[in-house]
Structures are given as C-alpha cells and as structure tokens.
Amino acid sequence: MSNRKAIHYWKCDRPSAFYTLTNDRLTTSDSFLIEKSLMQQLEKWFGNKPFSLRKAGGQGNHITYLAEYGTETYFLRLENGPEGDDYMEIEARVLDLVRETGVPTPKVYAVDATRSEVTFSYQMLEFCNYPDLNKLHKERNLDLVNLAGHIGGNIAKWQSITPAGFGPFDPGLLRDGGQLRGLHKTYPDYYFLNWNKHLNFLVEGGLLNETEAEDMEILVGRHKKYLELDHGCLVHKDLALWNILGNAEGIKAFIDWDDTICGDPTDDLSLLACFHSGEVVEAAIRGYQKIRVLPAHFLTRFWLHLLRNIVVKAVIRVGGGYFDRKSDFFLLGSGATGTSLRDFTKQRIQTACEGLQSLKQIKDL
Template sequence: MNATTITSSAPPANAADLVSPSHRRTTYYWKCDRPAAFHGTTGRTDAGTLQSALKQALQEKFPSARLSLEPGHGQGNHITFIATVDEARRFVRVEDGPEKDNYLIVESRVLHEVRTLGLPAPRVHAVDASRESVPFAWQMLDLVDAPDLNHFQKKGELDLPRMAGEIGAAIARWQCAEPAGYGPFDPAQVMETNTLCGFHASYEDYFFLHFERHLRYLTHQQLLSSREAAEIESEVLLHRPLLALNQGCLVHKDLALWNILGTPEGVAAFIDWDDAISGDAMDDLSLLACFHDGPVLARALEGYQMLRPLPTEHRRRFWLHLLRNMIVKAVIRVGAGYFEKSDGFFLIGSGSSGQNLQTFTTQRIASALQGLRGDLPVASL
C-alpha cells in the first residue's frame, strides 16, 4: 500500500485488501494490553536506525520536494521526527512495535472527524501503515508550534481551573461524534467505508476486557492487597447496569495536559488520539480526574454543561470510569517503572518523585472506590 493522504472523505481503492487483523479488538488499553506490553515506555529502538529508512519513504511520497529530517525528541510511546518538506515543517510519528499495529490509520480518521467538528487538532498530511517499503508505520501531521500545557503547569504558569472549563467544553463538542459500536475502532472499517466503528457490540464487553487480569497484576506487584482488589471488583460488578449504553460517543481515552498543546491563554491543539474509542460520556472527564482534583473537575463540568447536559447517573459513571482508568494507569506505571523516575519525567510534578506518584496512584484508586460507593459529588475529589 502506498502512503494514504488524508485529504478527502473517500477511502482508497481496494481498501479491504490493505488492512490485516488488528490486536486492538482484544485490548482495553493498548499500552499495557498489547502483546508487546509497554513497548516504547521501557526501551525503544534507536531512532537513528529508523531515520534513513523514514526519509526515503517520505521522499517517495513527496518525490519533487526538498526534504530533511531530524529527531523530534518526543516523550510518548512513538518515535518522533521533525520533517521539513520544501519550506513547511511537519511532525512525523513512527510506530515500530512487533505487532505491526495499524491504528495510525484510525487516528488519522479520528483527527479528520475532530477537525470537522471545529476543534483544534493537527491536520494529517499522509499516513502509511502497510509496512511494505519500511518495517514500521508512519504518520505526517502539522507541526503545532506550541508546548504542551503540562509545561506551563509544572512552571506554575497555568490557571488550570480556567483552562479546565475550555477543556470540558471541547469534550462536549467532540462527543457530538457518535460512532457505531464500542471500544477501539476497526481499521478495516476505516479503510473500506471511511467510517469509525467500534469492534464491540456492547460497551460492557469492552469495559471488562482484562479487568480481572489488571487487578491480579496489581496484587501480584503488591500495589493492591487481595482484599482491596476484591472490594474493587465487587463494587464495579454492583454498578454493571451503568454500562448498558444505547449509543457510544467519541472518547479521546488519553486526555491529559501533555496531550494538549497551547499557551496559558488557550488551547492550540488536542493531540495523540491513537487510543480513541467509542465509549461513555463521562470517560474523558474521569481521565482528567486521574491527575487533578475536585475544583478543576468542577470547572470542567461547568464548561461541558455549557454545550451538553450531563448524562443520567453522571456521578457514579464518573467514579466508575475513574476507577477503571486508574487501575489501567497503575498497571502501566508499575510495569513501565514510572515509580522509579524523577521529576524530569513528564508525569511527575516539579519537586516530586516516583514515590509521590505511587502514593498518589493508590490514593486516587481509593478515592474513586469511595466516590462510587457513596455517589459522591465530583467536586469532592
């Protein structure tokens, strides 16, 4: 398959032959559930070994352009580069995992959807997940000339409650997208019909993927006791009826300040949609609560309600998803060694340590469980 340029609503010809079966069908969250768990977090291929091959692939895509390439020094689980194509600077991401994941195709379609809804997000200029000419998938996007908001938060320069209102309104706006199905989107559907369709027929099926395994892992690693894990499982099962959704909405699924570019004055772009799913309206709001407290969440809810009413049982749905997301984040943080890192790591606040992050993680799991049990106000977090 040649690189696909995302410039129109039509899928490429013979799309059904271009997409191999996806591991995403059987994952709740890619970073910890993928067959090569924690790939790109505990170690990665030297970007220098990819640069030459990537430059050749880009030159084939843009044969008449003057093209240069330099490392992008990204902190996520993709290898990143900055490309100059004639006079335009672009951002390039590489997925080099052994699973040959093709979700960059999906993310490119999601970004098109988000931009169509009027939200700030990078434009995709080209994507190739075929691995026919190079042994990795790549995606070229706009280079947004702005730091992430976490940069300003660490320096104490961000009015986070005010910004949370803007973020909450953006969540409400992208929830206008209501894809078919639930969970991660099927790349084959994107290629064949140019539509976003979740792999799962019910949201409950997606929500419980690897739930017990995640809890067992945390008890084995002694982050949770067996009693704590049993209490969590019991409370989640008690609120299982909340998962009976009639319609999913677009969920970013990795919403955090480091995935929002801009300045203290406003958002320039929402980025890193490569974990996006069709899911619950309270999921992205609960993801903010994985890092921030009640006053910030209260402002996010205010911004959300300016465009969209809160769903029924919104408090318990919020706590239920906060609990599920914190369990996943705990699995990643343990497995990828985040608790051993210093405050130079993007996830750890200035002056804090990995031990502080571990304490925060266990406390936030306990708070989510308490909130779910008591149907507590979100602002009580």
C-alpha cells in the same frame, strides 16, 4: 496485522507492553534504517527539492521527527512495535472528524499503517509549534481552572461524533469502506475487558492486596447496570495535559488520539480526575455543560469510569516502573517523585471506590 479486540488499553494490554518506551529502545542501527526508509518516503512526497529531517525527541510511545521543506515544517510520528498495530489510520480519520466539530487538531497530510513499503506505520502531520500544557503547568505558567472549562467544552463538542459499536475501532472496516465502528457489541464487553487481569496485576505488583481487589470487583459489579448503553460517543481515552498543545492564552491542538474508542460520555471527564483536583474537574464539567447536558446517572458513571481509568493508569505505572522515576519524568509534577506518584495513585483508587460506594461529590477529590 491484528485488531485491538483483546485490548482494553494499548499501553498495558499490548503483547509487548512495558518493555520500554519506543525512543529509548532504538539502537543506532535501528535509527539508521528507519531514517533511510523515511527519507525515501519524503523524496516521493517532496520530489527533488531540498528538505531536511531531524529527530523531534519526546517521551511518548512513538518515534518522532521533524521534516522541513521550503518554509514548511511537518511532524512525523512512527510506530514500529512488533505487533504490527495499524491504529494510526484510525487515529488519522478521528483527527479529521474531531477538527470538523470545531475542536483544534493537527491536519493529517499522509498516513500509512499497512507496512507495505516500510517496516513501520507513520503519519505526516501539521507541525503545531506550541508546548504541551503539562510543561507550562510544571512551570506554574497556567491558569488550570480556567483552562479546564475550555477542555470540558471541547470534550462536549467531540461527543457529537457517535460511531457504531463500542471500544477500539476496526481498522479493516475503515480501510475497506470508510466505516468507523467499535470492535465490541456492548459497552460492558469493553469496560470489563481484562478487568480481572488488571486487578491481579496490581496485587502481584504490591499496589493492592487481595481483599482490596476483591472488594473493587464486587463494588463495580454492583453498579454494572449503569454501563448498559444504547450507543456510545467518541472518547479520546488518553486526555491529559501532555496531549494538549497551547500557551497561556489558550488551547491550540488536542493530539495523540491513538487510544481513541467509542464509549461513555463520562469517560474523558473522569480521565481528568486521574490527575487533577476536584476544583479542576468541576471547572471542566461546567465548561462541558455550556454545550451539552450531563448524561443520566452522571455521578455514578463518573466514579465507575474514574475507577476503571485509574486502575489502567496504575497498571501502566507499576509495569513501566514509573514509581522509580525522578521529577524530570513527564508524568511527575515539579519536585514530585516516583514514591509520591505511587501514593497519589493508591489514594485516587481509594477515592474512586469511596465515590462509587457513597456517591461523593466531585469536589471531594
């Protein structure tokens, strides 16, 4: 096993990044072996009483199943990448801590990332039988501005969790002593990790030219003093509508904490700005302010983190071929295309740069 100390963001920095989504690359033989092993684990949990197992589908980076036992249904997430990543145990601990703050998350019934009995990491979770909010948004069945206020309030709640260190957490420390600690000593160590690599990748991929990348590097460097943090807070790091379950009445669960870190309190708010308008983001900020005061130099830090996050999103989108996808892809809105996603991504990078340079208001997004 290896930790994530060299990883800024798993989906673009893992050694096997971009080789295709997990569910798409499974052969029939792979599926058979995984399901056989999974059935053996379920027999240990459920005993000889009857249960069933079926694929849950999904477009994410995990293999997913539903197990039915009596009147209960359980959600199973598996990770079988070649890196032997063991972050699922971190995520399980974070799910419990977040739920203790009053934020809804699925209960964790079992987790094992050691690969000592099976060839994959797995979680057995409470099944939250609600759609993700991105589905409702694409169907135009969501009051997103109103909902954003509730999202912001929940962000403020989970920021009461303040682990030691910065960046991704150390699974070894969690396993040996129950400690949740980031792998980096300083926040700039994490923020700038693979920064030049990501910019160069976007130049090679044709999304940026060399002058744009150099200007971005200089611009962020000019503001790096705002990244000096005495301590961090819990950050979801993949906060998007497809990672929130619920209905038109409200939020039922925040899911997929497998990229969670200890970082800056503006980070998750800026992640919303990778996808949504200034009106939506401002609503989230108002919801946040009902519970927590905005940090010092909020606007500068917000633009710094929007820029860092949209660069990461751009790397994933270029490397994963997202700009060639059709409207049925989960990241695209109704009627949108890969080309329109490319244009939006480039525009949002430019807006983040302009925001940082002249401290534009968030409503200008």
